[in-house]
Amino acid sequence: MSKYKDIVDYIIDEIDSNNIKFNEKMPTIRDLSEKFNCSKQTVVHAYDKLQKEHIVYSIPQSGYYLVDKKEMHSKKANKIINFAAGSPDESILPYEDFQHCLNQAIDIYKGTLFNYSDAKGLPELINTLKTHFQDYQIFCSSDDIFITSGSQQAINILCSMPFPNGKSNVLVEQPTYKGALKALAINKTPVIGIERKSNGLDFEELERKFANDNIKCFYTIPRFSNPLGLSYTNDEKKQIIRLAEKYDVYIIEDDYLADLEYRNNSYPMYYHDISSRVAYIKSFSKILLPGLRIAAVVLPKILRNTFEDYKRWMDLNTSVLSQGALEIYIKSGMFKANRKLLKQTYSERMNEVKKICSESHINNIDCHIPETGFYGYIEFLKGVNINLLIRECNKKYIYIKDLKDDYLNDFFSNDIIKISVGCSGIDEINKGMSDIFKIIQNWY
Template identity: 70%
Template sequence: MSKYSDIVDFISTEIDNGSIKHGEKMPTIRELSHKFSCSKQTVVHAYDKLQKDHIVYSIPQSGYYLVDKKDLHIDKIKKIIDFSTGSPDESILAYEEFQHCLNQAIDIHKATLFNYSDPKGLSELISTLKNYFEDYQIFCSTNDIFITSGSQQAINILCSMPFPNGKSTVLVEQPTYHGTLKALETTKTSVIGIERNFNGLNLEELEKKFAYGNIKCFYTIPRFSNPLGISYAVEEKKQIVKLAEKYDVYIIEDDYLGELEIKNNEFPMYYYYISSKVAYIKSFSKVLLPGLRVAAVVLPKVLRNTFEEYKKWMDLNTSVLSQGALDIYIKSGMFKANRNRIKTIYSKRMSSLKSASHKFDIPNIKWHIPDTGFYGCIEFLDKLNLDWLVKECGKKDIIIKEMHENYLKDYFNNDFLKISVGSSRISEIENGINELLKIVKKYYHRQTL
């Protein structure tokens, strides 16, 4: 467990046992820094977390204080269980480790910080990523790699820029990542969908859309999809790439959770490409720090110049400090160690979700839970009022959300509910799913009366 988490747990325990009372000043940043042998910034991050949870508040030039429970009109501070978010758990992020890398990056790249840099990205990081990608069976040259300000920027550029095939429509899986749908909406890019469910993708339908849909690119999340958590089988990946080659369609592969893969011989779609048809996007938000805003995209040669031109006039260059720190973090071996730690955590959380899902026998629902990742899914075999379910869960401080934002208008399906374990600990998963299933069971019981 990180020092950040240790501090949060220590403060929470002190509050629970009455050692810290309302009106009394909390331990100072200096005191906690000394007690836990950590940086002051780590303590600040811990207090930020406690503030977001409405447990403490700060007074400038004075310090931190315990929130008065009477002011909240509740008997105790309740823990919100959020099954809706795609954000990672703040308590397991490597703040302290990465801070050292930031400090080193300032010393190494201080001259560059005062000037504009190459819009393509920091050359040192690009070289490091070339080697890093080989662990994922992504074999490319440094010329193929571009650094972007988060994966969202890579998606925005690729969806809006012209492609050599001269086509204009983007094909997306249904459902898919809502950030991509918003990017297409705001750029007024032509878009059509294709259903992807727990039986996979209809390859005959895909071929028809590739052949007659004026498709310039197909945006896909091959593994641990957002929001359903499903992954393509190896043969599906090969067939999709083969069809893309046949009909001159480019594939935009968003591998946002590739670091969580626990199966051997499960490679990105990029690995199976026959010719230069796959652009591979790698985010570092889920396993490192969301606020880092650094991602990488591996591009076919024919897309490089156009992509670089769009990138340059979108932000001139991605933060040199963030790039430099990430380069140091990967080279030091800390990233790999952190990746293995995060992989274990989310594998255990998904196992916990599987275990919790078996506690109630409800014939009206079917669970779809992968071995790892952020998302599992409930399929409602009999119709259920999701608006009602959202409100009832809210009364128990459990956040769930229907998936309108993940669908194009003509594809919306209200038979599914995503369950994210991204920011929930094992105890919260167990308790939250237990309460959720009680509510679901009660609903179906009432329907039979």
């Protein structure tokens, strides 16, 4: 467990034991740093967490103080359960480990920090990723890999740049990641949708669109899709690739949650691609730190020059410090250790959602909950007022949301709510999901 979490737990225990009292100054950053043998930044991060939960407050040049006990208990009693967020759980992210890697990166790459670096990415990180990607069944050369400032930049570039097929439209699943829809809208890229349901795509419709709609590329999230949590089978991935080859369409594969995959025989689309159609995007936000803003793209040779040109004149180069720290983090073995923890954590959380859904016994709803990942969803099979459900849940400090931002206008369906377990522990999931089903049972 991280020192950051140990500090938070220690302070909570001290408060519950009445060793820290209202209006008394909290332990100093220096004292806690020495007590837990950690950096001062780790202590600051722990106090930031406690401030967000309204347990402590800070006074500049003075320190941290305990919030009034009555107010604190009120906040605790009404703790927010957030099933709407797409961000990972802060308490299990490797802040302290990664801080050590940042410090090492400053020493190793200090000369590079003061100069522009290669737009393609730090060579040391690229070579490390070439080996690292073999764990995902991605076998490529270093020449194929480009580093971007997060997956959002990779999506922006790929959706806006010209492709060798000379076509202009981008096809997207419906619903899909809202960041991709925003990128397409901002870049004024023509976009077409295709519905993706729990039973997959309509492949006849996909073929018609590939054949007739001037599709340059198909943006897809094959596994643990955002926002529904759906995954294609290997056969479905192969079928998409065959159609892409037949109709000269490229594929943008966003594999943002590959690290949570537990099935040994589930491969990315890139693995099945023998015709150089797939551009593979791997983000590190969900398993590492959202603010790191590092992603990698594995490109077919024919796309490399255009992509690099767009990348160079978009930001010149991605942060060398972040790249260097990630390279050290992967090579040290810390990445694999943390990935194992996260796979177990999110599998347990999603299984808790599945258990509660299976016990609900409510007619006219379907629960589509995967074995792991961040997202699942509840589908209402007859008319329902989603906005009223959202308001009723908010009264109980449970945050859910509709999927309006994840759809193109012509596809929006207001009979679905997504359930994200990114920020919610087992106890919160148990309480929050049980309360949601009680609300539904009362008026559905």
